[in-house]
Amino acid sequence: MDVVSPELNSLLPDEIMDTEAIEDISDSQAHGTNTQSKTTNETTVPMETDTSSNVSSAENTLVAPTSKDSSPSSSSAGNQITISVSSTTSSLPILKQSLATSTTSTKTTNSVSGTTVSTGGLKLSGPFTISAANHQIILNKVATAQASEASKSSATCHQVIKQEGQKLLVTAIGKSGSPIVLQLPNSKAPVGQTSADPKIQTPQFKVVTIGGRPELKPLVGCTTNQMTALQTQQLKAVQIAKKTPTSSAPIKFIITKTVNSKGASPQSQVVAGRVLTQTSSVLPTKTITLTEPIGTSLQSIPGKKIAISPLKTPSKVTVVSVASPTSSAPPKTVTLPVNLALGQQILAVQQSTSASPVKVVSSQATAQNIKPVQSVAVGGVSGSHFKTIIPLATQPNVQQIQVPGSRFHYVRLVTATTASSTVQPSGPSTNSVQTAKPMMVSTGAVRMSVPIVPAQSVKQVAPKPLTTAVQGVSTSQTQQRLIMPATPLPQIQPNFTNLPPGTVLAPAPGGGNVGYAVVPAQYVTQLQQSPFVTLANNSSFSASSGVQTQARLPVNGVSTTESTSRPRKPCNCTKSQCLKLYCDCFANGEFCNNCNCNNCFNNLEHETERLKAIKTCLDRNPEAFKPKIGKGKEGESDRRHSKGCNCKRSGCLKNYCECYEAKIMCSSICKCIGCKNFEESPERKTLMHLADAAEVRVQQQTAAKTKLSSQISDLLMRTTPVIPTGGGRLPYTFVTKEVLEATCECLLERAKCSEQTLQPQAEAERMILEEFGHCLMSIINSAGKAKVDCASINC
DNA sequence: GAGTTTGAAACT
């Protein structure tokens, strides 16, 4: 359902990317409350997010903070709306006005339920869909779900949205426990201004969506309930469409929240807007100022190079913002990826040219002797808040930003002055890491694709070492978490001479002190090593759910990203230069690594060509890098091929068929001939049975091998004496040379005795055998005794 | 491992 009229949509900025959560939309439409916003931008930079992710049935809730709520209220007394958005399972979100002194009245109408939502002096309650009557903002809640933890989420995740007249409306990405105040900036205010003056009225309409989830703070003492809620979170797609960045016309914002009934899928939240600057106000309240964008495209920013990949999995490219040590200019407002999406959402990395002070989301190092860090959090997608903690004590600092769903590491290197001056202590935290909050968002410049890891991605959970020097934790439900080391990265600083091949350093436009460098994610991974901890706000948050290494890149030929389930196979491309969709690596938005390809251009050394190829592919098919397996229509299979297969000879029962390969059945959109890949297909059932049987056999064999190996290891452990000093173990041999010699001597002695006694040969042989038996018994007995002794030693 | 088959992607 399009909630943006074409004429209004034309006014939207280019940097707002089409989310196109088709499947989710379809799914949400089934709930009757979904809205879809689709922009027609032709992005030069791939922006893609996966909306096909399955999301838990939790539902976003707009809840006014209660009096007991810890979330601070907005500094503005008028027209202030506190919106708490959480992924709780509340069936009906509640949007209430936090202050009764509202004077303006922007009335929005819930197009679906008909509930009128007034932001001016009226409480906002009822169905979640909110739409601005003047096409300025639309908040739609797609689906409803079981009401369960609304109260919890409301208490933990609040966002204060302030509306200036009819100009602004912001929603949603908030950090749990860290309400965000979204405030309209003064139209005359410089970009990046974070004035919280509520009296300033601005004619411009700004929308910022910030996704927040209470369970997104697994590292900050997230409760079990929160973690549980994480599992059940629903997909939230917050979308802001904007065109014509220079247009002064009112901007239409569309915030679409999509919720489907599937759990465990990453949620998508998008934070968009022309410029969203968030100051690190008194925590947990966040003030966000929206400002005008400076640029609209990646290319529009000279000197800035950002590796963009239509990726599904993270950690392929690292974008490093390099601070210029010589720059004396005041810290600039640096735009960090704010648009988040686990589902066909947008990631925007923008840098404002404003001279306003750097707005930094602060993170607090706590009692764990952790250096002050800069925490950048973007997310709120299905519990996928990611955090980037940047050590600030040294210079230049490295800021690494990870966006859920993105395979990129965004690392910004800034001077210590810049970073440290902007850091503010965060609110109390029970953990070493403060809940990350969206940093500033400035318009302008870069659009990036944020492919989302498929829903089947394995969540990662790693225990957080309490005593390590972990600076930060980035959490994402489906993405890798990256933790920067407590110490600065000497490899990257200060002269950046140690950057890996392919690294591109580019100063910020205008000679600012911030630039970007594109470095391989692998390099970043290498930098991280042990100090990094991969964390996930997995629902269970248990070690059993899987611990993943930092590296997304294949390690020893096995990609840890796709992890335990299906490591990506190395490609064997020979003619495509790995720059066409023939190449699985390229199609998956990954760099080739440990592949067998020839003349590969799918690497940082050929980033230009690669970006060009990406653009070409996107020009040909804007959804080229989107997951092919998406959500089917209601009543159909949960997963289906987005385009359908065209098999003719395989019967769709071989891996030639993309449907079969994805282990899904063909759907109505398939054009296959002789399809046997349907529910009742006997061939399919047979294959399934065979496959199941084979799998069972493999599992049994594996289990047997494992058990046998374990037993052998256990036996060796028990029978191997431990060398106290060396720590090693020597192989314990019962039949040593000495034992053999002794045995032989015994046998010879017995033979001599037989000869001396003139016994018959048969009797002599018998006696020798008996002696041998005695020797064996002695050896066995000695071995048994030694075994017991060793066991006691080991214990 | 080489050759064949297959269907998606690319091209016309």
Next chain:
DNA sequence: CAGTTTCAAACTC
């Protein structure tokens, strides 16, 4: 949009 070609993976031997 349809037909053809290209391509690399899947498959067979």
